[in-house]
Amino acid sequence: MKAALALALLLLVPTSDRAAAATNDAEHYLDAFVDRSADPRADFFRFAVGKWLNDHPIPATERRWGIAQAVQDDTYARLLRINEEAAAGHAADGSNARKIGDFWRAAMDADAVAAQALHPLDDEFARIDAVASRDQLMAEIARLQRMGANALCNLYIFQDEKHSDRTSLHLYQGGLGLPNRDHYLDNDARATALREAYVEHVARILELLGAARAVARRDAERVMAIETELARASRKLEALRDPEANYNVLEVGKLGDLAPAIAWRDYFAAGGLPPLETVVVGQPEFFVQAGKSLQERPIAEWQAYLRWHLAHAYAAQGGGAFEAENFRFFGTVLTGTPEQRPRWKRMLDEEEKVLGDALGQLYVAAHFPPAAKARYEKLADDVVEAFRARLGKLEWMSEPTRRRALVKLDALKKKVGYPDKWKDYAGYDVTPRSFLENVKRGRIWQTDYDIAKLGKPVDRLEWEMTPQTYNAYYMAPNNEIVLPAAAFILPGIDDTEVDDAIVYGYAGGTTIGHEITHGFDDEGRQFDAAGNLTDWWTADDAKKFQQHAQVMVDEFNAYEPLPGLHINGKASLGENIADYGGLLLGLDAFKKTEQYKKGGKIGGLTPLQRYFLGYAMGWMSQQREEKLRSRLLADVHAPAKWRVLGPLSNIPEFYQAFGIKPGQPMWRAEADRVRIW
Numbered sequence: 001m002k003a004a005l006a007l008a009l010l011l012l013v014p015t016s017d018r019a020a021a022a023t024n025d026a027e028h029y030l031d032a033f034v035d036r037s038a039d040p041r042a043d044f045f046r047f048a049v050g051k052w053l054n055d056h057p058i059p060a061t062e063r064r065w066g067i068a069q070a071v072q073d074d075t076y077a078r079l080l081r082i083n084e085e086a087a088a089g090h091a092a093d094g095s096n097a098r099k100i101g102d103f104w105r106a107a108m109d110a111d112a113v114a115a116q117a118l119h120p121l122d123d124e125f126a127r128i129d130a131v132a133s134r135d136q137l138m139a140e141i142a143r144l145q146r147m148g149a150n151a152l153c154n155l156y157i158f159q160d161e162k163h164s165d166r167t168s169l170h171l172y173q174g175g176l177g178l179p180n181r182d183h184y185l186d187n188d189a190r191a192t193a194l195r196e197a198y199v200e201h202v203a204r205i206l207e208l209l210g211a212a213r214a215v216a217r218r219d220a221e222r223v224m225a226i227e228t229e230l231a232r233a234s235r236k237l238e239a240l241r242d243p244e245a246n247y248n249v250l251e252v253g254k255l256g257d258l259a260p261a262i263a264w265r266d267y268f269a270a271g272g273l274p275p276l277e278t279v280v281v282g283q284p285e286f287f288v289q290a291g292k293s294l295q296e297r298p299i300a301e302w303q304a305y306l307r308w309h310l311a312h313a314y315a316a317q318g319g320g321a322f323e324a325e326n327f328r329f330f331g332t333v334l335t336g337t338p339e340q341r342p343r344w345k346r347m348l349d350e351e352e353k354v355l356g357d358a359l360g361q362l363y364v365a366a367h368f369p370p371a372a373k374a375r376y377e378k379l380a381d382d383v384v385e386a387f388r389a390r391l392g393k394l395e396w397m398s399e400p401t402r403r404r405a406l407v408k409l410d411a412l413k414k415k416v417g418y419p420d421k422w423k424d425y426a427g428y429d430v431t432p433r434s435f436l437e438n439v440k441r442g443r444i445w446q447t448d449y450d451i452a453k454l455g456k457p458v459d460r461l462e463w464e465m466t467p468q469t470y471n472a473y474y475m476a477p478n479n480e481i482v483l484p485a486a487a488f489i490l491p492g493i494d495d496t497e498v499d500d501a502i503v504y505g506y507a508g509g510t511t512i513g514h515e516i517t518h519g520f521d522d523e524g525r526q527f528d529a530a531g532n533l534t535d536w537w538t539a540d541d542a543k544k545f546q547q548h549a550q551v552m553v554d555e556f557n558a559y560e561p562l563p564g565l566h567i568n569g570k571a572s573l574g575e576n577i578a579d580y581g582g583l584l585l586g587l588d589a590f591k592k593t594e595q596y597k598k599g600g601k602i603g604g605l606t607p608l609q610r611y612f613l614g615y616a617m618g619w620m621s622q623q624r625e626e627k628l629r630s631r632l633l634a635d636v637h638a639p640a641k642w643r644v645l646g647p648l649s650n651i652p653e654f655y656q657a658f659g660i661k662p663g664q665p666m667w668r669a670e671a672d673r674v675r676i677w
């Protein structure tokens, strides 16, 4: 109904009036965001987006609310229509439309989902109960990992860091139920209380599986003991960002040196892996501990641990009491969210994980015209050019490193909008009768899809995100930036209806620049033009880069979003450098536009002011205190407000745009400003 009305309006309004309407839209667009009562020189974040955040408090069903959720709400509405049409239609057996329709019908039948609970997994629970030896235990762990359970450790299949033309199996630390190691090891009152609540949650889930109260409590304590042991052996967030230290190639025959308790070849075979010669071990010391724990703890303790992790992996999809208890802990206790989101949104999230590309094909056909793709491909080229110019005149970088940096930039690949080749879901069998079964099959399908890559040439056309994702990424082994169609969506307006300052500041310049400079941040710079982990920097340039980067580390370490809880400057370094780089490159590209050159005001704001306001819109977000706390421990991205205040305080044009002077809160002394790019 709405779509038809919008189409009619477009056809009815003459083109000259449409142009006038566009100017009018641009004129007032920022009024919904900017808090004119705030002083940009005192708190730029509040000035830039304070009105919108005030007008849009966090809904009871959300742990945070902001730009990403506002855009996502539009995307949800579009995907809902796609699903309802697929469910009402009669598409051919095996077609994507049929899979989408069947998935949707099963997922939305909440009564049937609750009645089935976790029973589709009964055979798997019986296998856990029957485990009688350590070899059987490892075989069961392999089966659960293939089904998506986070049992003991993580197995990832992706491009080899030092041989980007082949795919390797990576063994990584894992096996925890809480978001990361610090949740187990921190000693403040909040962390201690959270751990107590977690043990109670594990116990309640085990009770739902049929255990008596006393047994469930005892087993939950066992789970906690095992996970704490694994957490102690796990690396910290910032240590995981050192690619060289997390790359240790071992022959499969030598894995026994790390963990003799594990029959490695049998374990891999039980998970459906082909025979392998070598694997990449991310954190060897973790596997030493995992092997010890496996050896020393009685099998009964591990059975409790596996029951928990299988139930945990499917509790959110199990409906009824499982879903409610899972939300009570992970939604309310851990992230402070009072109410569960509506089922249809959660089911779209589930579908996204297993049929994302099938939805993406339909989404793109309806919402990302060729003109949009061409526009952002051109913008990506322009932002690359801006970086080329900056690298060319960077004072601290010597010629040999500069030459290699430019070679890497020349080799950078750009993927914009949607993939040239879509995933083929032929092997994924969807039933209209069981949602849980569809989730399980989808996860196994995805694992097997990845396993099939081993030993084959790397498919460089692949995407790690779907086009309907409001996000973007840089992929080091492919030396590529990937910019999904939805990354460019502005809330409430078409991107052709606003001025360039907003488009460049928001995503068309800064997001593209952010991803490009990831290839040259503290982590990305360690990969060469071909995507291999190689040191191509002169020792002196590497040292200078680190000195410049240290200024950024110090800047973020000083931010204290919650009393006593600072941002981790080292763990968030790569993202902060990328935000800063994105702002610079977007600005360079924007300076070439007519709007910037002419300099006229729109809505009382200069082009430069509008550019920085467009950037702030991209990080417009507020979150619950619990979520913020957990995120400060487990996320390499700084909280949204500091992703605005932090990078901006290093940009000279920002001071110029808003007339910020020494002594004002937004002022950073010139000697303390970051100067990497």
Ligand SMILES: [Zn+2]
Pocket (backbone or CB within 6 Å): 514, 518, 575, 578
């Ligand atoms: Zn990033």
